[in-house]
Amino acid sequence: MKNLFKVLLLVVAFATVSFISSEKETITVVIDAGHGGHDFGGKHDYLLEKDLANSISKKIEALNSDKNIKLLFTRDDDKFVELAERTNFINSIKPDLVLSLHVNQNKNITASGFEIFVSDKSVAYEKSNELAQKLVLDFEKNIPLKNRGVKTAPFWILKNSEAPALTLEMGFLSNTTDREYITSEEGQNQIAQTILNFVSNLK
Numbered sequence: 001m002k003n004l005f006k007v008l009l010l011v012v013a014f015a016t017v018s019f020i021s022s023e024k025e026t027i028t029v030v031i032d033a034g035h036g037g038h039d040f041g042g043k044h045d046y047l048l049e050k051d052l053a054n055s056i057s058k059k060i061e062a063l064n065s066d067k068n069i070k071l072l073f074t075r076d077d078d079k080f081v082e083l084a085e086r087t088n089f090i091n092s093i094k095p096d097l098v099l100s101l102h103v104n105q106n107k108n109i110t111a112s113g114f115e116i117f118v119s120d121k122s123v124a125y126e127k128s129n130e131l132a133q134k135l136v137l138d139f140e141k142n143i144p145l146k147n148r149g150v151k152t153a154p155f156w157i158l159k160n161s162e163a164p165a166l167t168l169e170m171g172f173l174s175n176t177t178d179r180e181y182i183t184s185e186e187g188q189n190q191i192a193q194t195i196l197n198f199v200s201n202l203k
């Protein structure tokens with residue numbers, strides 16, 4: 001009887017430890033696909049920034065099989081959502097991280113590469129900057145485009161999110177090399193996988 005009690009105690013202890021550790025490992029990330037609806041964002045012929053952002057957002061969701069990574073989205077498919085509505089949603093959740101997905105455009109068609117923005121006006125600036133510095137290196141390792149580095153900008157989502165928040169400009173629609181990559185199935189999968197691996201390493 002005494003032994004049975006010990007075994008039961010052990011089982012309860014193990015279950016408690018594994019419950020606590022699995023709770024700790026859960027990470028919540030808001031994926032904010034830029035633009036949507038009547039707001040196209042950047043445009044090159046029939047290619048629209050809003051569609052690329054949505055497509056990569058969907059790939060991140062599809063690639064995620066880890067139940068400890070909780071992904072939430074500021075928009076479903078091609079819907080217009082006000083910036084204030086997005087940050088209200090974000091601040092009601094208080095996620096571990098916000099990733100705002102965008103694609104760049106420039107009159108100078110030689111401008112190319114990916115870059116990450118953070119806001120020094122954010123309450124979570126330090127953490128945002130630390131995460132951006134890490135993510136930009138992951139991009140450099142996995143994405144065959146130029147690394148333009150981490151920059152600061154007073155973007156609405158970055159400034160008003162009460163959580164670490166990064167804006168990823170994943171390449172230039174106006175640059176041929178970038179455009180071919182960010183519109184390709186392989187390129188989009190590589191970007192989505194790089195983001196997901198980064199999130200997974202935050203646990």
Ligand SMILES: [Zn+2]
Pocket residue numbers: 034035041042049102103
């Ligand atoms: Zn944009």
